[in-house]
Amino acid sequence: MNYMPSSSSLAPTPTLAVLGFKKQLVYHLHFWAFVAVAPLVIVQWRQDHFLLSWLLVFFCLNALLVIAFLRFRNTYFLKGRLFPLLAVVCATYSTSINGHAGLYWAYPAATALFFLLPLREAIVSNAIFVVVMAVVSFFKFPEADFWRITFSLGLTCVFAMVFAWLVGRLQLELTRLATTDPLTGCLNRSQLADILNNQIQMRERYERVSSLVLIDLDFFKTINDQWGHLAGDQVLKEMTLRLRKRLRESDQLFRIGGEEFMIVLPETRQKDADTLAQQLLTGISARPFLENINITASASVAEVSQGETWSIWLNRADQALYEAKSRGRNQVVNAPRYSQDQPPETDGEVADTVS
Numbered sequence: 001m002n003y004m005p006s007s008s009s010l011a012p013t014p015t016l017a018v019l020g021f022k023k024q025l026v027y028h029l030h031f032w033a034f035v036a037v038a039p040l041v042i043v044q045w046r047q048d049h050f051l052l053s054w055l056l057v058f059f060c061l062n063a064l065l066v067i068a069f070l071r072f073r074n075t076y077f078l079k080g081r082l083f084p085l086l087a088v089v090c091a092t093y094s095t096s097i098n099g100h101a102g103l104y105w106a107y108p109a110a111t112a113l114f115f116l117l118p119l120r121e122a123i124v125s126n127a128i129f130v131v132v133m134a135v136v137s138f139f140k141f142p143e144a145d146f147w148r149i150t151f152s153l154g155l156t157c158v159f160a161m162v163f164a165w166l167v168g169r170l171q172l173e174l175t176r177l178a179t180t181d182p183l184t185g186c187l188n189r190s191q192l193a194d195i196l197n198n199q200i201q202m203r204e205r206y207e208r209v210s211s212l213v214l215i216d217l218d219f220f221k222t223i224n225d226q227w228g229h230l231a232g233d234q235v236l237k238e239m240t241l242r243l244r245k246r247l248r249e250s251d252q253l254f255r256i257g258g259e260e261f262m263i264v265l266p267e268t269r270q271k272d273a274d275t276l277a278q279q280l281l282t283g284i285s286a287r288p289f290l291e292n293i294n295i296t297a298s299a300s301v302a303e304v305s306q307g308e309t310w311s312i313w314l315n316r317a318d319q320a321l322y323e324a325k326s327r328g329r330n331q332v333v334n335a336p337r338y339s340q341d342q343p344p345e346t347d348g349e350v351a352d353t354v355s
């Protein structure tokens with residue numbers, strides 16, 4: 001149970017990876033839209049379509065600002081909302097004055113909406129867009145074209161919607177797979193630093209105290225040796241169910257090692273966390289697992305202290321867990337408070353591997 005820095009702890013979390021993906025998508029859509037639309041400003045100006053030309057200037061300026069904000073500030077300019085609005089207005093207006101030449105832009109505009117807006121907003125915006133385009137085409141083109149345009153634009157929207165919806169689901173599924181342990185469904189270590197850091201910030205900024213509990217099954221190796229690895233897996237699953245049953249919705253349960261679990265308890269003082277840990281250990285030892293496997297667990301409790309880092313907090317809990325094991329197991333040990341004058345001995349700065 002040695003918490004040492006490793007290069008993998010510097011890798012972005014799955015959630016950050018998804019956010020990074022979204023930023024790249026927005027960045028590229030604005031960049032390529034700018035490249036495609038900028039020449040049209042001159043084309044439309046030369047054709048004396050001054051209003052459309054100005055609209056396209058706004059579109060290009062917005063694209064440049066979004067690109068600049070993403071690159072230099074890592075934020076979205078006006079939340080990225082102007083692109084869809086301007087794209088739809090330009091495509092509609094261009095169709096009304098340029099006919100088919102303007103209509104062709106309606107298709108990329110409708111598709112882009114699904115990648116830039118939340119799905120529901122994109123569906124509503126595109127439904128309105130298709131209706132408006134249908135009205136414009138009804139007055140602008142022969143009836144046969146009106147039907148073709150309305151159906152082909154509607155179908156483009158449906159395809160884009162299905163694709164965007166599936167990409168969204170895929171992102172959620174990949175995040176879930178990357179952040180949870182496949183055997184127990186508990187959170188894995190990928191977001192551990194972020195979640196502990198959040199609790200530390202709540203402590204520093206708002207004096208809101210949280211605690212963490214480490215629970216480690218005792219002599220788990222003998223379960224595997226005696227009953228087999230599959231039975232060991234079943235015990236871990238049932239252990240998770242027993243822990244979850246007693247926890248609150250806001251508590252976060254991690255499996256941070258083979259038979260070691262960590263629970264983050266927001267808004268919970270050491271004393272209450274200790275009571276909870278005692279109850280959890282009772283819940284484990286009171287009834288046999290898989291009908292006849294009796295097992296106990298050891299636990300430690302640590303309330304977050306002013307001025308400590310997440311790794312010191314976790315190390316304090318870890319050392320207390322060692323203490324519980326060496327005192328004979330099947331008990332809870334409270335970690336001593338962290339003091340900036342006398343920091344507790346730690347094995348290293350960053351928790352990344354647990355044995």
Ligand SMILES: Nc1nc2c(ncn2[C@@H]2O[C@H](COP(=O)(O)OP(=O)(O)OP(=O)(O)O)[C@@H](O)[C@H]2O)c(=O)[nH]1
Pocket residue numbers: 183216217218219220221222224228229230231232233236257258259325329355
């Ligand atoms: N079935 C199963 N066993 C696992 C899994 N992950 C780790 N283990 C086993 O858990 C055991 C942990 O053994 P130890 O670290 O010696 O701990 P212990 O036997 O519980 O002893 P103490 O913690 O000192 O009480 C090892 O035999 C690992 O192979 C898993 O996902 N499934």
